Amino acid sequence: MKKIFFLFFLTIAFQSNAQKINIESLRNDYYKVDSDSSICSKLYTKVKNETFENNVAFGYKGAIFCAMAGYSKNKQEKFKLFNEGKKQLEQSIKNDSTNLELRFLRLTIQLNCPKALGYGSKIETDKKFLLNNIHTEKNSLVKKRIVEFLLNSNKLALTEAEKKQIKN
Secondary structure (H helix, E strand, C coil): CHHHHHHHHHHHHHHHHHCCCCHHHHHHHHCCCCCCHHHHHHHHHHHCCCCCCCHHHHHHHHHHHHHHHHHCCCHHHHHHHHHHHHHHHHHHHHHCCCCHHHHHHHHHHHHHCCHHHCCCCCHHHHHHHHHHHHHHCCCHHHHHHHHHHHHHCCCCCCCHHHHHHHHC
16 A cells, blocks of 8 residues: 555656646746846756757757856856757757747847857848748747747847738
């Protein structure tokens, strides 16, 4: 009887542990990392040792690593975090190159990282992909965030025709 109880307890513990990080919480927390280093640090600690089966969650993990690099004081650590995050994000995009959310994450990182890192070659490709496919996004919150970013980003300098395309 004790063995059955123990196995039941372990099963429940593993299930609750696996559910502690879901894609919705990653999405919500990720959009706060730019303005709060403590949130970024907590989120990084939460995801750094996780293995995600969900490809989008894995992409967010990479984006979180890149964001954490921005807060690191140590140049070697900064470079290591950024490259690991970039590698994870690129792998998630390779796994699903038509995923708007992943392409959006990459676009935001490329626009906001220092040019010296050499991570900006896909800005125009991702921008065009998002403009041409935004209407296909099924998740209304993701779609809203992408649209707001595209319309409000000074770094993209959208034309009036592109802005109109987004609004339609």
